[in-house]
Amino acid sequence: MSTVPPTPLDRSAEAPDRFEASRSAPGATPSVDEHLLAPPASPPTPGGPDRTSSAFFDSVLSARTDLFRGSREVLRESYVPSRLPHREEQLRAVAEVLAPALEGHLPSNLLLYGKIGTGKTAVVAQVRQEMMKRDDRHAISAFVYVNCGTIDTPYSLLQTIANHFAARDDERVPTGWALDRVEAAMRRLMDARKGTVILVLDEIDRLVDRSGDGVLYSLSQLNTQLEATRVALLGISNDLKFTNRLDARIRSRLNEEKILFPPYDALQLQDILRDRAQAAFRDGVLEPGVVERCAAYAALENGDARRALALLRLAAEMAERDRAKRITPDHVVKAKNRLEQDIILECCRTLPSHCKVLLYAILLAYEKRRSSVLTGEVYDSYASLVRRLGLQPLHPRSISNHISELESLGLVRATIVSKGRGGRTREITLDVPLSETLPAIEDDPVVRPIARPRVRGQTLLTNFDSPVRSTL
């Protein structure tokens, strides 16, 4: 188990986070959790111990106005606040379900439902913190958190859980074993720990979508196979209907208790932001309207508290860069635009190569037409672009999947339409600003060889028939 500090974006169990190993196995290196339970380290002082830091950074740092009171981690989603406004009911409900574990009894399995940023993970994190503080009888042997958004195959899930319980390096499960063997190793390692294990499977719906419910069946059977350890499953899902895709036996086991997390409204988001702002910023640096505007934008995004916090943090950073003494509503507007741009750039950057060319084909078609394009037209355009790179285009079936992928990323919108004898197809429109996405994709190393030349940010309309060699 790695002891590298967690990053806010990587919440998989391989890169552990605030939920990781609750109690180190004998002889094991200290778990990350123990680092997290320790008092927060004081932030490095500007121009501190690194005597080699250049005068350049000294000037940048000294020119910044200090809006923050302390650590800006308070505004990150990885931070577990001591108070969760408007989640008291859910907090209590989760605690009631899990409380029997403190007395050595097996809690019911539990499912938490709610859209992104409705506080599910934060509530579980806080319940976990409180339980570990109160567990004076050491009845809970582990509180394991796995994010199935990244750990989404049966093998990787069982391997991750097994390795969580591995006390020594030679007990760790490598990749390449037969699945049965991994499962047996996981059971053996778990059973050696003795006590109650609370296994949190975040984004459990992603696991079911990608790998079916077989591995959930195995996990739900654990209590009939283990001797000294008992396991309670806690699933977290953004999808209210995901249990419909489960086998009836698994559904009934997993659904013993369920708790719904409704989206926050704008006023509730304001309360959350005020709490965090008070901890994060110096007095008087927030102009009236800043919190309200962040909350209003996030309320439009399904009441996503993460979004609201990100906006507030980014607005503060914008103000710092402007060397402003106060954060204004205008900084929130800038932050919102910047956040949207960052999401687009990140999406474009992480796409598979063929997907990038496909997106470029859609962008070019959209730029030319300023209206929707059909799947067949997009495919033809994509195929000719890929051939200019000296490569074979993917099969239309694969491109159809990639179009769905672009849609699920929110980059395009694809509506199925029937054109009579013209057949059934998808009308594809852009769901992101063309002016920001086109330069981003044209700057990508994959697309650059076939991208139109640009002068001072302006693209030139040219005839592209000449092939360009590239490797995707």
Added chain:
DNA sequence: CATCCACAGGAACTTGGGGGCA
């Protein structure tokens, strides 16, 4: 009202890569 078109999308299969093991 049957036929047609151009796909959508599910399912099974193939391929190739990364890794462990005897």
Added chain:
DNA sequence: TGCCCCCAAGTTCCTGTGGATG
């Protein structure tokens, strides 16, 4: 070194779809 495993990405095959058309 060859065989086994898992996994991701892609291909092949197939059925289904729904509005225009004759």
